[in-house]
Amino acid sequence: ETGVTQTPRHLVMGMTNKKSLKCEQHLGHNAMYWYKQSAKKPLELMFVYSLEERVENNSVPSRFSPECPNSSHLFLHLHTLQPEDSALYLCASSQEQRNTEAFFGQGTRLTVV
Amino acid sequence: GEDVEQSLFLSVREGDSSVINCTYTDSSSTYLYWYKQEPGAGLQLLTYIFSNMDMKQDQRLTVLLNKKDKHLSLRIADTQTGDSAIYFCAERSGAGTALIFGKGTTLSVSS
Numbered sequence: 001e002t003g004v005t006q007t008p009r010h011l012v013m014g015m016t017n018k019k020s021l022k023c024e025q026h027l028g029h030n031a032m033y034w035y036k037q038s039a040k041k042p043l044e045l046m047f048v049y050s051l052e053e054r055v056e057n058n059s060v061p062s063r064f065s066p067e068c069p070n071s072s073h074l075f076l077h078l079h080t081l082q083p084e085d086s087a088l089y090l091c092a093s094s095q096e097q098r099n100t101e102a103f104f105g106q107g108t109r110l111t112v113v
Numbered sequence: 114g115e116d117v118e119q120s121l122f123l124s125v126r127e128g129d130s131s132v133i134n135c136t137y138t139d140s141s142s143t144y145l146y147w148y149k150q151e152p153g154a155g156l157q158l159l160t161y162i163f164s165n166m167d168m169k170q171d172q173r174l175t176v177l178l179n180k181k182d183k184h185l186s187l188r189i190a191d192t193q194t195g196d197s198a199i200y201f202c203a204e205r206s207g208a209g210t211a212l213i214f215g216k217g218t219t220l221s222v223s224s
Contacts (some may be wrong), residue, residue, distance in 0.1 A: 045213070104157070
């Protein structure tokens with residue numbers, strides 16, 4: 001148990017669906033991240049939120065929409081996804097001022113059909 | 114740009130030592146990390162090293178850093194079958210930056 005919880009653990013959605021991934025951290029951290037993990041590719045940083053403001057957006061398609069309502073919660077809203085978006089989506093958090101390591105959730109395994 | 118490279122596979126026998134290597138390109142990297150990912154799970158931090166250190170030892174794990182060559186290695190002594198997992202090298206260049214990961218090395222331990 002890392003203190004970062006992601007739900008759901010598995011999600012299958014059609015290309016016309018809208019769904020959301022949720023991440024919650026109980027560590028008192030002030031930065032949260034979304035990463036995408038595809039087979040045989042490096043972990044791709046998608047979004048960074050620091051103090052609830054988006055500070056990085058790595059050219060992610062607009063069909064992925066993040067939301068950070070407070071420092072403990074992070075969402076990734078999904079709509080009209082493509083099959084190539086199937087991957088493991090990992091959420092992480094860290095305490096930026098102390099520059100400590102990031103703690104990861106167990107991920108949501110997303111399959112787009 | 115930033116880049117972290119690792120070999121993709123390593124196979125060892127139980128009881129042997131495993132050495133997983135990583136190279137990075139960002140000379141301003143100040144913190145380097147090793148994460149472990151078991152099947153179906155997220156990433157778990159194993160150990161980390163600051164760039165002003167050459168070596169760090171933590172029980173069966175030894176991290177070596179060659180900052181001149183931008184080379185990082187993780188040695189696992191007395192490798193066990195439970196060590197089978199994907200090992201990720203990651204770096205960050207300072208406070209306020211996100212981790213940059215390699216593709217991961219799949220370690221397979223046979224008995």
